[in-house]
Every structure is written in structure tokens, then in C-alpha cells.
Amino acid sequence: FALLKNTRMLKAVQKNATKGDPESVISAIDYYCRHKEWAMNVGDEKGLILDSVLTEVNPSTALELGTYCGYSTVRIARLLSPGSKLITVEFNPAFAAVARQIIAYAGLQDKVTLVEGPSGDLIPKMKARFGIKSFDFVFLDHWKDRYVPDTKLLEDCGLVSEGSVLLADNVICPGAPEYLKYVRNSPRYESRYYKSNLEYTKVEDGLEKSVFLG
Numbered sequence: 274f275a276l277l278k279n280t281r282m283l284k285a286v287q288k289n290a291t292k293g294d295p296e297s298v299i300s301a302i303d304y305y306c307r308h309k310e311w312a313m314n315v316g317d318e319k320g321l322i323l324d325s326v327l328t329e330v331n332p333s334t335a336l337e338l339g340t341y342c343g344y345s346t347v348r349i350a351r352l353l354s355p356g357s358k359l360i361t362v363e364f365n366p367a368f369a370a371v372a373r374q375i376i377a378y379a380g381l382q383d384k385v386t387l388v389e390g391p392s393g394d395l396i397p398k399m400k401a402r403f404g405i406k407s408f409d410f411v412f413l414d415h416w417k418d419r420y421v422p423d424t425k426l427l428e429d430c431g432l433v434s435e436g437s438v439l440l441a442d443n444v445i446c447p448g449a450p451e452y453l454k455y456v457r458n459s460p461r462y463e464s465r466y467y468k469s470n471l472e473y474t475k476v477e478d479g480l481e482k483s484v485f486l487g
């Protein structure tokens with residue numbers, strides 16, 4: 274049943290959204306997840322914080338760790354300037370298959386490269402495979418125990434530079450305590466917590482924004 278949830282979400286997008294209209298795709302998913310079946314999209318409330326940080330950073334190259342069904346991929350890609358690129362990484366092939374279709378339905382496939390596989394294996398290959406100098410923006414929204422190792426990997430691979438912005442979802446629920454300790458205690462990051470709620474609920478959650486100081 275749970276496996277098919279993402280295909281039901283895709284059907285809801287195809288039924289209720291307008292092809293090529295990212296806003297309608299975002300609204301269709303939020304409506305479905307609020308009124309029909311909860312799903313772990315960043316959601317509309319935390320999504321507004323994501324939008325505001327993105328608009329401030331205006332990245333030319335962005336990375337998303339944890340695509341899921343592509344909801345935040347669409348939120349990010351719709352705000353990218355012409356010529357900017359988003360790479361999104363998803364480990365689960367069933368999620369990736371749905372995400373590709375939702376990203377395409379929103380008409381954003383030319384701005385997005387979806388890569389399937391474990392983030393820990395893929396990050397060291399990013400420079401060679403995609404000619405990335407460094408990421409201006411990284412959205413961490415995958416397995417919470419990968420937040421710290423993948424952040425260290427991005428540093429070691431030279432994929433973050435002075436001014437790069439990391440934005441992490443779920444730092445309260447399910448929680449990423451090791452990550453909060455890492456970015457808040459490190460002299461190499463300027464960190465700030467944006468209090469919000471777990472998607473489609475009244476449970477507290479939030480986003481941690483951390484600027485890499487080089």
C-alpha cells in the first residue's frame with residue numbers, strides 16, 4: 274500500500290494540475306497530502322521558507338539530496354534563473370521514477386538532473402560527471418544520518434565554497450541532532466534555525482540554514 278502512495282500522488286498531479294504550470298503541481302501535491310494521504314514532502318509551510326532562502330541566494334548551481342517525489346525539486350527549479358541548474362539525488366528507484374514524471378509534468382526537466390543512487394557514492398563524482406565547480410545552494414532532505422557525512426564529503430570534494438548555503442529539512446522532526454551540533458559548533462559555518470511545522474501537521478519541525486565561510 275505504502276509503495277503505491279507515490280503513484281497515487283502522481284495520479285493526483287496529472288488529474289488536478291495543469292501541464293507546464295509548476296505552481297499548480299505544488300498546489301495539487303499539497304492538497305492531496307493535506308486532505309487525502311500524508312507524505313514527506315517539505316510542504317507548503319516550510320516550502321515558503323525554502324522559497325525565501327532560494328530567492329535570496331539565487332543559485333546558479335544547486336544540489337538537492339533526497340528527491341522523493343520531486344515536490345521540493347519543483348519548488349527549487351521554478352525559482353532558478355535561466356541557465357541555472359539543479360542536481361537532485363534519490364536512492365530509491367520507485368521514488369525517482371515518480372519524481373521524473375512530476376518534474377516533467379511541471380515542465381522543469383531542462384533545469385533538473387535527477388541522479389539515482391547513494392549520495393555518499395555520487396557526491397565525489399559530481400565535479401567530473403557534471404563539471405560542477407561548487408554548489409551555491411544545497412538542500413538536505415534525505416536520511417538524517419547522512420547529513421553530517423555528506424556535508425563533510427561536500428567540503429572534502431571542494432563542492433562548497435565561501436558563501437555556499439546549506440538548508441537542512443527535519444532538523445527537529447525526525448531530527449538531526451548530530452548535524453545541528455556539527456554546523457552550530459563549527460567555526461566554518463554561520464547557522465540559523467527557522468522554526469516551522471512538520472509538513473501538513475501542527476508538530477514542530479524546522480529548517481537550519483548554514484552559510485559556509487570557507
Ligand SMILES: COCc1ccccc1-c1cc(O)c2[nH]cnc(=O)c2c1
Nearest residue numbers: 313314315339414415416442443446447
Ligand atoms: C519516513 O518517515 C516519514 C516521517 C514520519 C514522521 C515524521 C517525519 C517523517 C519524515 C519527514 C520528512 O520531511 C522527511 N524528509 C526526508 N526524509 C525522511 O525520511 C523524512 C521523514
Ligand SMILES: [Mg+2]
Nearest residue numbers: 315414442443
Ligand atoms: Mg523532509
